[in-house]
Amino acid sequence: MNPAYTNKEMMALAAGRLVGDGDILFAGTGLSMLAATVAKRIHAPEAVVFFETGGIDPALEELPLAVADPRVMSGTSLNSGLIEAFAILGHRRLRTISFLGAAQIDAYGNINSTCLGDYHRPKVRFPGSGGACDAMSQAHAVILFMQHERKRFVDKLDYQTSPGWLSGGDAREKAGLQRGGPMAVVTNLGVLRFDNETKRMYLDECFPGVTPEEVADNTAFALDISRAGQSAPPSPAELTALREQVDPQRLILGPLPA
Amino acid sequence: MTTRDNKSKLMSAEEAVGRLVKDGDLVALGGFTVSRNPMTLAREIIRQGKKDLHLAVHSQGQAMDLLVGAGCVRRLEIAYGGTGRFAPTCIRFRQAVQKGLIEIEDYSNFQMSLRFLAGSLNLPFIPCRSGVGSDILEKWGFSAEVRSSEAKLPIHKALVSPNPFSPRQEPVVFLPALTPDVALVHVQYASADGITRIKGLKFLDQEQVRAASRVIVSCEEVVPAAFLRQDPDQNAFPPFLVDAVVHAPLGAHPTACHLFYDYDPRHLNMYRQQAGADETFHQYLKDWVFDAPDQETYLGQVGAVDLTRIRANTQLGYAPGLDRR
Numbered sequence: 001m002n003p004a005y006t007n008k009e010m011m012a013l014a015a016g017r018l019v020g021d022g023d024i025l026f027a028g029t030g031l032s033m034l035a036a037t038v039a040k041r042i043h044a045p046e047a048v049v050f051f052e053t054g055g056i057d058p059a060l061e062e063l064p065l066a067v068a069d070p071r072v073m074s075g076t077s078l079n080s081g082l083i084e085a086f087a088i089l090g091h092r093r094l095r096t097i098s099f100l101g102a103a104q105i106d107a108y109g110n111i112n113s114t115c116l117g118d119y120h121r122p123k124v125r126f127p128g129s130g131g132a133c134d135a136m137s138q139a140h141a142v143i144l145f146m147q148h149e150r151k152r153f154v155d156k157l158d159y160q161t162s163p164g165w166l167s168g169g170d171a172r173e174k175a176g177l178q179r180g181g182p183m184a185v186v187t188n189l190g191v192l193r194f195d196n197e198t199k200r201m202y203l204d205e206c207f208p209g210v211t212p213e214e215v216a217d218n219t220a221f222a223l224d225i226s227r228a229g230q231s232a233p234p235s236p237a238e239l240t241a242l243r244e245q246v247d248p249q250r251l252i253l254g255p256l257p258a
Numbered sequence: 259m260t261t262r263d264n265k266s267k268l269m270s271a272e273e274a275v276g277r278l279v280k281d282g283d284l285v286a287l288g289g290f291t292v293s294r295n296p297m298t299l300a301r302e303i304i305r306q307g308k309k310d311l312h313l314a315v316h317s318q319g320q321a322m323d324l325l326v327g328a329g330c331v332r333r334l335e336i337a338y339g340g341t342g343r344f345a346p347t348c349i350r351f352r353q354a355v356q357k358g359l360i361e362i363e364d365y366s367n368f369q370m371s372l373r374f375l376a377g378s379l380n381l382p383f384i385p386c387r388s389g390v391g392s393d394i395l396e397k398w399g400f401s402a403e404v405r406s407s408e409a410k411l412p413i414h415k416a417l418v419s420p421n422p423f424s425p426r427q428e429p430v431v432f433l434p435a436l437t438p439d440v441a442l443v444h445v446q447y448a449s450a451d452g453i454t455r456i457k458g459l460k461f462l463d464q465e466q467v468r469a470a471s472r473v474i475v476s477c478e479e480v481v482p483a484a485f486l487r488q489d490p491d492q493n494a495f496p497p498f499l500v501d502a503v504v505h506a507p508l509g510a511h512p513t514a515c516h517l518f519y520d521y522d523p524r525h526l527n528m529y530r531q532q533a534g535a536d537e538t539f540h541q542y543l544k545d546w547v548f549d550a551p552d553q554e555t556y557l558g559q560v561g562a563v564d565l566t567r568i569r570a571n572t573q574l575g576y577a578p579g580l581d582r583r
Contacts, residue, residue, distance in 0.1 A: 029342055052367060053290050054459045062578060066342025068290035068317070070516045070576035073458035081460040082316065082371045089368075090387070110391075114364060115355075119397045125355040127347045129394060130317050130338035134368035137388040163391035175391040176421075176429035251343075251582060 004257040005234045007188045010207055012038055012246075012253075013238050014231055015099065015143050015186045022046045024096045026089055026135055029066055030252055031145050032099030034242065035186075037063075041241045050088055052131040054080035063251055089131075090138035092179075098135035101145040104157050107201050107221045108171075109164030109182035109194060111136070111144065112157040119159055129161050136162035141183040148187035153219040165199035172199070189215045191231060192223075200224070205231040266450040267503045271302040271553070274474045274502035279303055279440055282332075284312045284410050286374070286436075286470055287321050288443030288463040289513065292341050292521045294456075295321035296442040298476050298509035301547045301556070304328040312410060314436055316370040316462055320513050320529075321442075323348035326360060327539055328547070333400070334360050335436075337367040341513075343582075344526035349533040363399035363415060369433055371462055376435035377469030385430045390418060395431065441470035444510045445494065446517060448475050449483035452500030455493050458516025458575060467495045476506040478518050506553050511560065511568075520568040520577040525560065 008031065015035035019025065021044040025036040036049045037060055050056045051067045058064075059075025073079050089096055102111035103126050113132050117123030136142055142164075146152055164182045166172050172181055184204070185192040191205040192215075202224035203215050212225035234242075247253045269277075279285065289295040300321040303311075310332040315322055317338035325331050327350030339348040354360045365373070368388045376384035389395050398405075398415045405411045412434035420427035443463045447455040454475055456463060467473050473495070480503065486493055508518075512525035532538040550556035557565065568577050 053293075053461055061574075062576070065344075065582060066292045066340075068293035068459070068461070068514075069342065070293065070458060070514045070520060070570065073516050074575050079459050081464065082367060082462045083375060083465065086368045086371060114393070119393070120399070121358050122356055125347060125352045127340035128336060128338045128364050129366040130340075131367040133366035133392050133394055134388045137390070137392075138368075159397070160391070160393040163389075166391045172391070176387060177390060178387065249582075 003234070003236060003239055005239060006253065006257050008253050009234060009239065009242055010231075011145065011186050011188060012242060013234050014191055014207070015145065016042065018143055018184055019044045019047055019097060020095070022095070024088065024094045025049045026096050026098040026139055027051060028099055028101070029064060030101065032101070033063055034246055034252055035099060035143070037246045038238070038242045041245050042238060050085060052082060052085045052089070054082060054085045056080065056088070063247055063249070065251065086134060089134060094140065096139045098139040098142045099145065100132050100135060100142055100162070102132070102161070104152055104154050105144065105146055105185065106154060106157050106164075108166060108168050108199055109144065109185065109201060110157060110160050110166065111162045111164060112159045114159040114161045116158050133162040136164060136182070137177055137180070139180045141180060144182055144185045146185055146187045148189040148215065148218045150218055150220040153221065155221050165194060168199040169197070189218065190228070203228040205229050207231050208233045267452050267500060268450045268480065269502050269504065271298050271476065271504045271506060274504050275299060275302040275306055275308070278472045278474055278501055279308055281308055282310045282312070283439040284314060286438035286441040286466040287313060287315050287318050288441065288461065288466055289321065289510065290317050290459070290461040291319040291338070292344070293459070293514045293516070294444050294461070294510045295319060295513040296444040296476055296509065297321055297511060297513065298506035298553055299442045299444070299474060299504065300324050303330055304543065304547050305551060314370070314438055316367050319348060323350045323533070326350050326354050327533065328543055331360055333363075335363045335365065335370070337365050337370045341526060344523070345530050349530060350539065361400055361404070364394055366394060369394070370436075371465065373433050373436035374462055374465040374469045376433070377437040378465045381435055383432050383434050385432050387430060389416070389431050390429050436469060438466065438470040440472040440474065441466045442474050443467060444476045444506070444515065446478050446515065447481050447486065448477040448503045449481055449486050450503060451483055452497035452503055453483055453486040453493055454495050454497070454500065455486055460494065464494055467499060473500045474502045474504060475500050476504040476509040478507055478509065478515060480505045508557055508565065509553065514576070516575045517570055517572065519565070519570050520580050522560070522564060522568050523580065523582045524564055
């Protein structure tokens with residue numbers, strides 16, 4: 001029998017499984033830190049984590065709580081700044097994979113991290129793009145983290161902070177974006193991907209105990225669930241790495257499962 | 259001014275801000291979210307009642323939030339306002355935008371970086387590929403009328419135009435350069451004559467300083483110029499661009515300063531609680547800004563226990579095992 005686990009643990013591990021060995025990971029904080037670090041500990045030891053603040057390949061003996069945390073400056077191969085970090089993000093020879101979260105997402109993976117309501121007098125203001133628009137514009141690929149709710153998976157964004165596949169098909173290329181785009185969306189219910197041709201989101205995997213219908217019900221736009229499989233539950237080795245090596249203080253993971 | 263030689267730029271925060279920051283200035287803040295925010299200088303700006311400031315930042319946290327909350331800011335150009343887990347969106351910033359108390363213009367981090375870089379190199383504008391197809395380019399926070407009537411603002415937020423060098427003529431983004439009136443940065447080491455050294459990440463401080471007309475540097479330690487000249491590869495800015503050097507130990511508190519101290523979770527959590535309502539925020543300003551008119555008084559209030567708790571390990575640069583909940 002598999003051990004009990006939390007949603008956050010499943011999300012971090014599901015995203016970590018998408019990382020390839022040798023990938024250059026443009027990490028944010030929160031779940032993306034966990035995903036990048038756990039992938040390095042389990043199956044992608046050659047993956048390199050870097051931060052938009054300029055910290056390249058830190059030791060990460062403690063989890064950073066922000067991308068400017070002094071923990072991203074310790075045991076690095078290079079300490080630099082924003083210009084140097086962005087020179088890595090868009091470099092044509094590198095497979096840079098970025099992790100991002102957002103307040104809203106649409107069917108083509110465009111995201112909003114700026115505001116709800118009218119831009120000029122928003123109901124709710126969020127921090128803004130930061131490097132999100134840049135990662136969505138220039139990274140080799142992006143993995144998105146979302147809470148799976150109808151108010152977040154919307155037909156139309158209140159504000160399009162960062163370009164995903166725009167209106168789908170070849171819209172992204174036509175707009176002048178040379179590469180990249182979102183490759184997957186990891187939510188508390190499963191993993192979604194984008195159709196090769198239409199670039200529209202579809203359900204790829206449900207987490208254990210989740211039905212495809214449940215995912216569709218929590219999505220405000222029409223979602224293709226015909227291709228949905230099941231995610232493997234966390235293995236004991238994955239959970240051990242995550243809990244004992246990556247976030248022993250449970251700063252991001254939060255409480256253990258009941 | 260307590261100078262020991264006529265090349266010294268050493269002065270108090272009060273004198274530096276009084277002489278070099280003017281109402282209505284376009285002000286660049288160095289640091290990034292929870293690190294190296296110029297907090298001593300920001301508190302001094304609040305005490306002196308500076309107003310109508312136009313802040314230009316990439317990702318800023320505590321200094322920006324305090325200045326916005328204290329009513330010093332009229333306009334803000336920004337990519338990101340947050341302090342990580344302590345306030346995923348800066349609290350007074352969020353309220354000011356939601357209530358329409360400030361005018362705000364959004365860019366991305368790369369875009370703001372390029373705008374400062376362009377300003378530092380005397381480029382009129384700079385192209386990039388970031389942001390096509392986004393509302394960052396579509397929606398303007400500063401209206402066309404404001405932009406045409408305000409000399410400090412470019413008439414366009416950004417332009418999308420065909421790449422003039424490409425046969426495919428694909429769209430690219432053109433961004434206006436940014437040349438602040440004054441840049442405020444906090445660094446680890448400076449000499450009295452303005453040689454500076456940043457340890458850890460430099461963020462965008464170098465570009466911000468080089469793009470600015472005036473520069474105030476606050477520092478953890480004032481060290482002999484001879485020490486900084488022994489290893490000049492490590493130094494940050496041309497010293498003749500620095501107008502004032504302010505000795506401000508723990509001058510980034512409650513944000514971190516690599517090798518000197520970590521961010522202060524207790525203070526940042528307290529701030530989050532107090533910043534939520536006007537009354538408690540004003541109490542915070544009274545306690546930590548107005549009733550602490552100099553850095554010594556401020557540090558006395560933080561207290562030896564908390565300052566010791568966040569003291570950085572000299573090898574790691576942060577405080578290992580610090581309770582960061």
